[in-house]
Amino acid sequence: MSSVLPLPPVSFLWRCWLWLVLALSLLLTLPVQAQLVLGASAKPSDRAATPHVQAQLVVHAPQGIAPGQPLALGLLLTHQPDWHTYWKNAGDSGLPTQLDWDLPPGLQAGEIAWPVPQQIRVGDLLNYGYEGQVLLPVPTTVGADFAPDSDGMVRLGVRASWLVCRVECIPEEVLLQIRLPAAQSHVTFASNFVAASAKEPKHLESIHGEFTVNTSGERLDFVVKGLPAEAHGQELAFYPEAADTFRHAAVLGQDWQQRWADGVWHASLPLSDMRGETPPRLEVVLGLPVTGSNVATQAPAVAWRVSAPVQGQWQAAQLAEISPALAAALAANQAKSPLPPSSNASASSWWLAVVGGLIGGLLLNLMPCVFPVLAIKLLGFSRHGSDVRAQRLGGLAYTAGAVLSFVALGALLLGLRAAGEQLGWGFQLQNPLVISGLAVLFTVLGLNLAGVFEFGQFLPSGVAGLHLRHPVADAFLSGVLAVAIASPCTAPFMGASLGFAVGLPAAQALGIFAALGLGMALPYVLLSWAPGLLRWLPRPGPWMATFRRAMAFPMLATVVWLAWVLGQQTGADGIAALLALLLTLSALIWALTLRGLTRWWLGAALLAFLAWMAPSMWPYLQAAPVASATANNAVVGDLWQPWSPEAQAQLLAQGRPVFVDYTAAWCVTCQFNKRTTLSNPQVLQAFSRHEVQLLRADWTRQDPRITQSLNALGRSGVPVYVLLAPGQAPVVLTELISTDEVLQALENI
Template identity: 45%
Template sequence: MTWGVLATGPAQIPTISVKARLKGGLLEFSISNAPEVGSLSFFPAEGDYVDEFQPAKTEKTGNQLLMKVPLKPKSKIPDTLSGLLVAEKPWDTSGHRALTITVALQPPSTSTSHLPLTFLFAFLGGLILNVMPCVFPILSLKALHLVQISGESRSAARWEGIAFGTGVLVSLLSLAGLLIALRASGHALGWGFQLQSPPVVWLLLSLLFALSLNLLGIFEFPVLFSGLAAKGSGQGWTGAFASGLLAVAVASPCTAPFMGVALAAAFALPALGTLLIFSSLAFGFALPVLLFSFFPFLLSFLPKPGAWMNTFKKVLSLPMFGAVLWLVWVAFRLSGSNGTPLILFGLIFLAVGLFQYGKAQRSYPPSPSLLWSGLGFILLASSIPALILKTATEPETPHHSSDRLSWSEEEVHRHLAAGRTVFIDFTAAWCLTCQVNERVTLSRPEVQSAFRDKNIAFLVADWTRRDPAITAALQKYGREGVPTYVILRPPDGSKPQLLPEIITPSIVLEALSR
């Protein structure tokens, strides 16, 4: 099942998501975020497949409308449905009752016949996620942790592997469950939605900043999150479980190859199917650690534990600090000008607090004054999310180069009507894969020249902050997250061409030359 969005309509009307499918000989429309408009009728722009002599039935559940449209026998249903949704009552205060929609249609049999392939895609996506740039700092910690457990018993290594996998599974299923619940209540959300919230980005930023200072030896938390300093299996599995939680938190803004199709299919299925697909994703993501934990001979390829690990931990702080700088930039983009000083002061308070806490850990006897002063600064830093929510301003619209335009459905239709091919870059500041694709591929001179020479309109859909219109457009093209790259060709863009999540100059140039 795929999603569509209102192609045209009064500006006062909010973006409405429309899902279409064939079920039991009926054409079924599911409409989210709809106001009280009474019964609905559908009038197709093309084709003769609606049975006009049988009325459509409209049901309302919460803020969702379900319309069942009878079809003529043996009629041919187009892959893309275009037409008018006419309501009994106006959609808005201006009195508009008719809305133009364009929505892709997929028969219900696809979701079941392709289910094994969807599970495979989810598994492969989770496996590839281990080497994505956003996961690199945590991958480094996992590698160091594997070296350490090589000196433990086989039983301890297995329990740590199981604990890490459990942390990954619990985290991903919790994220999927929250997303299912929010979408059911009418919120237009997709993969990575939590990083569209400034407080969530701040919490992740402060956590990675604390881990960076921990790797430098400023302070120690032997049990929580890293699991690097734990010697006993009783502490090691706790750290491994928390490492799994942290790995998913950092990986959530990434979309690896195969994941786009799997995530789109996951949220088109009932809740149980969604959770099963996310379980496959979790298994693929946790598989490398599980293999090293259950097959000790694989650890023989890694160096033996020793004093070099302390130096290596300090080296690993560099990519971790790189992730911190990236999240600082994301936080600035999300919180606006008023949030910038709060973020800087929050990091200073956190650094001072952890430094004081570390001094208290190293002093003998332990100094209560150092301990309490450290905790005081940490508490000050913990108040930053509430302050950001209270003072955050709408950030400035990101500046695009002269040959790039901000995306909107109106802009898409304008260029298609003028006979221009449209390239849409669905991106976000918190999506590291998007940033890598931008620098490695889309910013290359030969790629930019191809856009100019072929007179292709380059539209940027910035999903850094929550935007229901962009969410609906992603769902229209069968995707649930970024990066997503779509090529639409005139006259109407009815056959969108989707590029893979990771693109190279040759992939883009070949797609543009078709």
């Protein structure tokens, strides 16, 4: 009898087990309400949801859509709490919402009839915008040449883009489309249009104003006559429509004044340091004060638009060409859009991302995550000996498994993001139950490799030997297993490609994911189609049995790592629950290898105990993160502090540089960098010398704020390392950072 043992780590049965684990992870990560809409390939809809805003295209046409009949289109925005978009003049910062209409011939959309905005103070800045829900109505003309489609329907479309801010700001864009019967009355949103019309500033013929340049040349005196009686004696809110004329953040009573005299409103207003040439007229909005709760953020209930001439000339600010820092910031801001128009993604940029994905997938084979499968897959070639055809079929099947697995994970990621979930690469490992399922899988694989049991002991020989009769399917599923293990890692070149992919239409994005899978499988394709490269591999023999048992230890080491990851997510109780389940499962497997009645009695007892224990341990395996555990993972002594958008913004406002480590417990590359480059005394001394504050953004469990920040940097997974300095564009370092790279970046701030 030959002493050469087969290598079951690539058996068909194991891959079936893997499919069950992946199906479990899908069920655990997919919200019930999520609809998998893949980017631009999705069916156009009249509504869309981004992480911060829900948008809907609405129509008001009481007499239907016909020549000469009134028609108003509108964009209905509903903001997440504490987030806001902007008015036509955003104030000290921000950008107004823009609408690019796609209408049939005969329909002409006008300008947005902007409702009066709220005054939103963020630190020392004053912005004009909207929180909560707001309708931006657009009066639309129906010309005599308008005609509906042959079926009586009319198609209306708009590409809406806005900048949504809380403390951080994120550009967003949606494409909305609706088809309506032209002859039907459309009044569903009549109340919204009425409310928006009431908030639109009124233009009264009786109102006359005049601006006069103060003798100081730094202020404007403003006199308004003819305001309605309800405004007399009131302290009015002031909204300039010109962006760079006035100091928006000027404080009433301190920087500017207003008063009433004989029914005439007087104001003295400071000019902006960035003012341009003196215009002949200025348009402003004056509003009544708001009473009740949340006065500071409510828009005036009644407002008037005043167009007034300017008497005199002020000295325009002498502005040189835009500063390099501002130019870099604007370029970085433009690159932040998570949903850029497809026309902006040039063919050359997409091909560069594909090449980056191909190289990143190739380098993924060198990541520690893949080691448990790497050596076993290479030795799989030894089993085929001189059978070149079997080698080539196995290489192609392995490639197909890797590529399709990357595409499936990418499709799931894109679908969940389209449904409003804040997710990135490696999202499945943010779920403690998926971590537990993988720990069970690798424990069973480790016991099998160690020789504790053979699958043939539990199953009919026909089922256990499926992988021998279907080697192509076996190779395909081994590619799936490799991707499942490698998915937590982000290799060099992968970060930029993945960040670019999530903002593309589905077909282009999935092409980049496919390139990742092809790059990962490329070494095996070359080996299978170039038999000469296999001569260095040892011939099959008794050594394979020893090697098989040795490979049990990397598998069990993976279980140790997964238990540690679970501990970062759930605390010590989660680790204890997982280890108890794994111990009971191992005892059950051992019992089933015994003979006679002992096997059945002991196996039944352990199976019953496992069935009782699993529901008891379940709550500990999905417990919420423990605050102390999270803090311990995020803070190392006094050097590292937990990251938050507020902390980052505050430090930059104080003039301090910031270094952010976006990490996760399940990211092996992150842990390697943390214990090498980021712990290097020379690097730590350089951070201290440049007074850089170190922040750690822990993405072990899902955190929408970290996901948003990664998106803003053009990344979709960890590790990511970014150096921020006031007035400078962010410096994003490579995934495998080196000491020299960090030191060079610090010298440039």
